[in-house]
Amino acid sequence: MSHQKKTVVLGVTGGIAAYKALDIVSRLKKYDIDVHVIMSNSSCEFVTPLSFQSLSQNIVISDMFAEPKSWEIQHISLAKKADLLLIAPATANIIGKVANGIADDMLSTTVMATKAPVVFAPAMNTNMYANKIVQDNISKLKGYGYDFIEPNSGRLACGDNGTGKLADTKLIADIVISKLHTCKDLVGKKVLVTAGPTIAPIDPVRYISNRSSGKMGYAIAEEARDRGADVTLISGPCDLEIPFGVKFLKVETNGDMLCSVLKIYDNMDIVVKCAAVADYKPKKYAKEKIKKTDKEFTLELEKDNDILYELGKKKKNQILVGFAAESENLLKNAEAKLNKKNLDMIVANDISCNDTGFKSDFNRVTILTRNDKFSLDKMTKKEVAHELFNLINKLKR
Ligand SMILES: Cc1cc2nc3c(=O)[nH]c(=O)nc-3n(C[C@H](O)[C@H](O)[C@H](O)COP(=O)(O)O)c2cc1C
Known part of the structure; x- marks a missing residue:
């Protein structure tokens, strides 16, 4: 990666795998990446903002209407600051919201406002993931140029077996680091x-x-x-x-x-x-x-x-x-x-x-x-x- 410091905005949404996003933050920090975390309200039921704050060493944002911690309008400032926006884990809900142009919280609004590449790492129950509506939303987003890191198969937290497990956190971090690499001078080699x-x-x-x-x-x-x-x-x-x-x-x-x-x-x-x-x-x-x-x-x-x-x-x-x-x-x-x-x-x-x-x-x-x-x-x-x-x-x- 080039040595200029990069910024990743990590959106965390409300699933059991939310705790795994902590590991993604530490992996990205090891590469000297500035990580800003936006948590959906539901995700705060699973993991505390304090954990993300401690690991990212940045203030965690969840409430769009909270008193601003700086004079900048936060959803715009993070949207502009991001070299990449990663949503991990991505719920069926956030995928559905973005696919349909809904911007009703800090994360979905930031996604709408950013010009940076957006990467979703979905995690959900197998039946939810297989649901035609979710799959249509994913196809639609892929068509708009949004990237997806496919979930794994295995035993899910709910006890079901199938596809829907958050991809390996090392893989997610590696893909993010790879995408941040701006110098593509070996294309075709x-x-x-x-x-x-x-x-x-x-x-x-x-x-x-x-x-x-x-x-x-x-x-x-x-x-x-x-x-x-x-x-x-x-x-x-x-x-x-x-x-x-x-x-x-x-x-x-x-x-x-x-x-x-x-x-x-x-x-x-x-x-x-x-x-x-x-x-x-x-x-x-x-x-x-x-x-x-x-x-x-x-x-x-x-x-x-x-x-x-x-x-x-x-x-x-x-x-x-x-x-x-x-x-x-x-x-x-x-x-x-x-x-x-x-x-x-x-x-x-x-x-x-x-x-x-x-x-x-x-x-x-x-x-x-x-x-x-x-x-x-x-x-x-x-x-x-x-x-x-x-x-x-x-x-x-
Ligand atoms: C215990 C529990 C676990 C959940 N796990 C998931 C999950 O893994 N994936 C998912 O898409 N939704 C899951 N949900 C449902 C979401 O939390 C719910 O759809 C919520 O509205 C998502 O909001 P958000 O996308 O703003 O975080 C879970 C709900 C509960 C109560």
């Missing part, structure tokens, strides 16, 4: 990102792997998606949630990764190889579990594929970016890798610092191109991803 570790199996239960968490690669895939690219993320085994809006492929070994990457490589515009691919694998894979004995055990390893080198050889018009995780001679080794593997850019990653690197949310990197070097301060992996694509875009010109 195909971007391939690899992430996470690979594993080299020894026997059916054991394997060799490394400490890569996948966080850097996933952040890069998300940044490319937010800038409008068509993104494929090929990931080794890691615990992260699959980002929305990207084509996702899970692989295990170096060989799997090479195979999957080669299938699409020729069609890509930008390839960022962030995965920590195993360089060696056991010479022999034991089909049965290796038994423990009293003797020493030696495992013989052989070289595995050098995927980046293969891609460098086959490169046509792609921009090829590699990563170098080094614990010594960082820049020298990274520069050698840039040249040997025919890369356009390499991100040198000093793994000797214990406050950044593998499992951390932070990184401190130096990005090298063929003729330049950019040393970045310690920053979040998301910020590194942002800076990385700023530099990739300069290479494109």
